[in-house]
Amino acid sequence: MRELTYREALREAMAEEMERDERVFLMGEEVGHYNGAYKVSEGLLDRFGERRVVDTPIAETGFAGVGIGAAMVGLRPIIEFMTWNFSLCAYDQLVNNAAKLRYMSGGQITLPIVFRGPGGAAHQLAAQHSQAVESLYAYVPGLKVVAPSTPADAKSLLKTAIRDDNPVIFIEGEVLYGRKGPIQDEEYQIPLGQGEVKRAGQDVTIIAWSKMVHAALDAATELAKEGIELEVIDPRTLRPLDDRMIFDSVKKTNRCIIVEEGWPFAGLGAEIAYRIMKEGFDYLDAPVVRVTGEDVPMPYAKNLEHEVFPGVEKIARAVRNVLYS
Amino acid sequence: MADTSLSTDKLLDMYRTMQRIRQFESRVRDIFQEGQIPGFVHVSIGEEASATGVAAALTEQDYITSTHRGHGHLIAKGGEVKPMMAELFGKKTGYCKGKGGSMHIANFDLGILGANGIVGAGLPIATGAGLAAKVRGSGEVAACFFGDGASNEGTFHESLNIASSWKLPVIYVCENNLYGEFTAGKDVTSVKDIADRARGHDMPGVVVNGNDVVEVYEATSEAVERARKGEGPTLIECKTYRWEGHVVGEEAFLGKRSYRPADEIEAWKKRCPLITFEQRFMPDTFSQEELDTVQSEVKQAIDDAVQFAQDSPYPQPEEALDDMFSKE
Numbered sequence: 001m002r003e004l005t006y007r008e009a010l011r012e013a014m015a016e017e018m019e020r021d022e023r024v025f026l027m028g029e030e031v032g033h034y035n036g037a038y039k040v041s042e043g044l045l046d047r048f049g050e051r052r053v054v055d056t057p058i059a060e061t062g063f064a065g066v067g068i069g070a071a072m073v074g075l076r077p078i079i080e081f082m083t084w085n086f087s088l089c090a091y092d093q094l095v096n097n098a099a100k101l102r103y104m105s106g107g108q109i110t111l112p113i114v115f116r117g118p119g120g121a122a123h124q125l126a127a128q129h130s131q132a133v134e135s136l137y138a139y140v141p142g143l144k145v146v147a148p149s150t151p152a153d154a155k156s157l158l159k160t161a162i163r164d165d166n167p168v169i170f171i172e173g174e175v176l177y178g179r180k181g182p183i184q185d186e187e188y189q190i191p192l193g194q195g196e197v198k199r200a201g202q203d204v205t206i207i208a209w210s211k212m213v214h215a216a217l218d219a220a221t222e223l224a225k226e227g228i229e230l231e232v233i234d235p236r237t238l239r240p241l242d243d244r245m246i247f248d249s250v251k252k253t254n255r256c257i258i259v260e261e262g263w264p265f266a267g268l269g270a271e272i273a274y275r276i277m278k279e280g281f282d283y284l285d286a287p288v289v290r291v292t293g294e295d296v297p298m299p300y301a302k303n304l305e306h307e308v309f310p311g312v313e314k315i316a317r318a319v320r321n322v323l324y325s
Numbered sequence: 326m327a328d329t330s331l332s333t334d335k336l337l338d339m340y341r342t343m344q345r346i347r348q349f350e351s352r353v354r355d356i357f358q359e360g361q362i363p364g365f366v367h368v369s370i371g372e373e374a375s376a377t378g379v380a381a382a383l384t385e386q387d388y389i390t391s392t393h394r395g396h397g398h399l400i401a402k403g404g405e406v407k408p409m410m411a412e413l414f415g416k417k418t419g420y421c422k423g424k425g426g427s428m429h430i431a432n433f434d435l436g437i438l439g440a441n442g443i444v445g446a447g448l449p450i451a452t453g454a455g456l457a458a459k460v461r462g463s464g465e466v467a468a469c470f471f472g473d474g475a476s477n478e479g480t481f482h483e484s485l486n487i488a489s490s491w492k493l494p495v496i497y498v499c500e501n502n503l504y505g506e507f508t509a510g511k512d513v514t515s516v517k518d519i520a521d522r523a524r525g526h527d528m529p530g531v532v533v534n535g536n537d538v539v540e541v542y543e544a545t546s547e548a549v550e551r552a553r554k555g556e557g558p559t560l561i562e563c564k565t566y567r568w569e570g571h572v573v574g575e576e577a578f579l580g581k582r583s584y585r586p587a588d589e590i591e592a593w594k595k596r597c598p599l600i601t602f603e604q605r606f607m608p609d610t611f612s613q614e615e616l617d618t619v620q621s622e623v624k625q626a627i628d629d630a631v632q633f634a635q636d637s638p639y640p641q642p643e644e645a646l647d648d649m650f651s652k653e
Contacts, residue, residue: 057490062484066484066487069438070454070457073438073457074457097441102649105424105439106423109431165650165652
């Protein structure tokens with residue numbers, strides 16, 4: 001067992017897969033000579049050369065589409081968006097080409113491509129640089145969406161995503177890059193669509209992913225002092241979703257809170273809440289509650305940002321709410 | 326008149342392809358109006374020479390990307406008219422099993438990376454296929470068809486910039502038919518010749534008579550040669566014209582308004598790609614009889630294709646949920 005940062009884990013995943021399969025290459029803004037805007041790709045250019053680690057112009061639609069074209073004819077690109085905010089420039093390529101080409105062609109092609117980069121708010125970067133886009137992508141049939149919370153999950157899931165023959169949206173937590181965690185030395189594989197119980201408990205189920213897992217775990221530590229035991233479950237993959245794990249947990253606790261950084265309206269939590277209602281209605285002792293970002297663009301001032309963000313206090317309040325305490 | 330080094334076989338092949346496109350498109354127009362084909366269809370009558378001349382300069386391994394007006398490109402790259410027609414009918418025997426339709430036909434075995442219903446969306450795909458060819462050193466080139474309208478999209482500039490910066494083996498083929506949907510290009514475009522935009526991306530830009538299949542073929546061959554030698558992309562602008570509307574049946578929503586002068590349409594019909602070919606190669610290279618034979622063989626093939634499409638089954642309803650993901 002070693003300790004690695006989330007950033008290092010992602011880097012190892014890419015390096016190992018590039019070593020394993022020469023069709024895999026990394027392309028994006030600043031991934032090569034600058035070693036990556038968030039240093040995820042540090043050292044990869046030196047190790048694999050310019051053919052495999054490709055600096056692009058600032059042209060998100062262009063290089064996203066170039067990746068799709070390369071994948072269509074046999075390569076396995078990893079496309080890095082400097083942040084997922086900028087992927088919105090390329091939304092047409094992801095939604096109209098990546099997600100649909102296989103289906104529209106009657107299943108003629110495989111499209112092995114990973115789009116990855118940091119998502120969610122960091123600190124005081126304001127509205128255009130602080131948003132959680134997973135709902136925008138999970139909405140689209142034809143895309144798989146992954147949002148890991150720990151270094152171990154990040155490493156394995158990125159490797160799985162690279163080996164997948166379909167387009168995968170891989171959203172890293174921007175504030176998680178420096179977070180350390182244990183990683184086992186031998187090869188291990190987490191399939192897409194398999195979640196994990198991050199903390200077992202019997203009172204309330206908390207569903208969270210990416211950095212919100214850590215807020216949920218912090219809330220669990222706090223509430224344990226009052227004798228309330230939260231079960232924190234992390235789907236890790238948002239599409240396909242591990243329904244089984246969610247239903248099993250809700251059947252046990254009979255109460256559920258979904259924590260997500262994104263906006264409330266038509267967000268992923270709404271879909272998850274619907275599924276719980278549909279499959280687990282008789283097991284619920286309280287309505288499912290969602291803790292989300294507020295329904296506004298992210299403000300800049302520190303206190304306003306704190307107000308809008310769905311942190312530990314809001315989770316604790318929601319827990320008391322579903323426990324009627 | 327027959328001042329070309331092309332063999333008579335090659336010339337006759339190109340004529341046959343143009344006939345195939347003309348007759349396929351004419352029949353599609355007619356049966357759409359009879360209500361046999363659903364959706365939107367965009368036909369390329371009058372633009373047969375650009376599709377044919379470009380594809381004739383490619384090998385089977387080379388790639389093309391196409392547009393919403395793509396039937397001609399696919400036929401020129403080797404698409405069979407039966408599965409194409411069946412796809413337009415939404416039948417299971419279509420190239421995409423009835424899931425793509427007119428604007429999304431693809432056949433990857435033939436290097437056809439798909440028509441595309443989003444204007445300009447094929448440009449980065451062709452550029453990516455070019456990147457893959459270069460990275461692998463496998464020698465293919467990618468030809469990218471798009472219209473004058475798409476040359477105002479960001480994808481056009483992003484793709485040309487990337488291909489030129491990295492010297493990718495891509496041939497950008499702008500079929501300038503003077504109108505982007507219902508708007509005259511001259512009203513919304515900063516340049517008279519789209520080929521001038523090549524200069525901004527430091528690549529050769531060539532204007533050709535897009536209705537002369539030999540001229541298109543020769544310009545494309547030169548561009549393909551450059552591309553295969555690693556000298557990078559070329560932008561070829563084919564000046565051409567679509568005889569029909571942007572979309573078949575547009576009269577229904579245009580009403581009495583017209584966006585194209587009648588004399589302009591008539592003048593371009595005189596420059597028909599088929600007539601241009603016939604005037605150049607008949608009777609010295611081909612007799613009237615030879616070309617008539619091609620025409621009637623093609624007519625039979627189109628009749629058969631329509632019959633095939635009509636007789637083919639629709640997909641089963643449950644197939645709507647298939648073909649989403651590849652299972653490793």
